[in-house]
Amino acid sequence: MSAEEQITIRIARADDNEELIRLAQACPQKGSLHMYTDRYPDFFAMNRIQSANSRIYVAENSQGKIVASVSFAEKNERYKGEDIKVLHICDIRTHPDYR
Numbered sequence: 001m002s003a004e005e006q007i008t009i010r011i012a013r014a015d016d017n018e019e020l021i022r023l024a025q026a027c028p029q030k031g032s033l034h035m036y037t038d039r040y041p042d043f044f045a046m047n048r049i050q051s052a053n054s055r056i057y058v059a060e061n062s063q064g065k066i067v068a069s070v071s072f073a074e075k076n077e078r079y080k081g082e083d084i085k086v087l088h089i090c091d092i093r094t095h096p097d098y099r
Contacts, residue, residue: 005062012056012069017043019066020058027093050088052076061098068094 011021020043028036039046047054053074058066070093077081 067098
């Protein structure tokens with residue numbers, strides 16, 4: 001990535017499905033075991049299960065390729081005896097070429 005390259009952030013669309021699956025495969029969790037969650041055939045399915053109020057944002061390079069993504073899931077939880085809304089940030093991925 002060059003210093004001049006334009007990156008655009010936007011909400012993911014259904015037609016991003018295949019590209020998001022490829023990004024997940026390119027960004028395994030590393031440690032003593034390298035792994036990733038297989039999101040095929042529907043990348044968005046896990047987010048629908050996590051929360052009805054979830055969003056996926058993507059970062060596109062100047063050629064329109066998705067190079068990063070992040071998911072947000074709004075959930076109702078209990079904290080100190082009270083119901084509160086919590087925003088979970090998950091599935092943070094950046095393509096190795098853009099780290």
